[in-house]
Amino acid sequence: MKRKQMKHREWWSEGLNFTCLDECGKCCDEPGGIVYLSPDDAIRISSHHDLEVSKWLQRYCRRTLDGRWILNSRPKDDICIYLNRQKTCDIYEVKPTQCSAFPWWRENLRSEKSWNKTLGFCPGLTSEDAILIDGDTIRLWVDADKEAQRGFRQWPPLRKK
Numbered sequence: 001m002k003r004k005q006m007k008h009r010e011w012w013s014e015g016l017n018f019t020c021l022d023e024c025g026k027c028c029d030e031p032g033g034i035v036y037l038s039p040d041d042a043i044r045i046s047s048h049h050d051l052e053v054s055k056w057l058q059r060y061c062r063r064t065l066d067g068r069w070i071l072n073s074r075p076k077d078d079i080c081i082y083l084n085r086q087k088t089c090d091i092y093e094v095k096p097t098q099c100s101a102f103p104w105w106r107e108n109l110r111s112e113k114s115w116n117k118t119l120g121f122c123p124g125l126t127s128e129d130a131i132l133i134d135g136d137t138i139r140l141w142v143d144a145d146k147e148a149q150r151g152f153r154q155w156p157p158l159r160k161k
């Protein structure tokens, strides 16, 4: 007889409070931050610039040591090239999936310790304006972040088998 599989419930499955605060920009304004890109990110953002994907990659991106494409950062302070003087994102409407998925990154939700660190970092999680984000929505972002982190190493990307 097949044993019924128990669905694993994450500690955050009842939802967590959050709102992204206007005028914050803290998660972008971090030296050394890495934004991995999914193929869809590359298509969307290059089209926003009216560039072919390969040209956009050469002009605005770089590779990690293992060859995945990531957004470039400014040489003077190692901060994302798309963060402008007003501390807002120049490509807000087409920004990468990983940026939209913050703070629902696997690495943040992995343990109480990492979540406490995230609570201390992102004021939108403790703001009185924060609203409950349900567990299903969080799951969608966690999965999207996971997929984006997988990234791609060549363009066009290799098809999944």
Ligand code: SF4
Pocket (backbone or CB within 6 Å): 019, 020, 021, 024, 025, 026, 027, 028, 102, 103, 121, 122, 123, 124, 125
């Ligand atoms: S740190 Fe939090 S509140 Fe601030 S911009 Fe990022 S997600 Fe929004």
Ligand code: SF4
Pocket (backbone or CB within 6 Å): 027, 028, 035, 071, 080, 081, 082, 083, 084, 088, 089, 090, 091, 092, 095, 096, 099
């Ligand atoms: S692309 Fe935009 S949202 Fe993402 S890190 Fe850069 S400035 Fe922030």
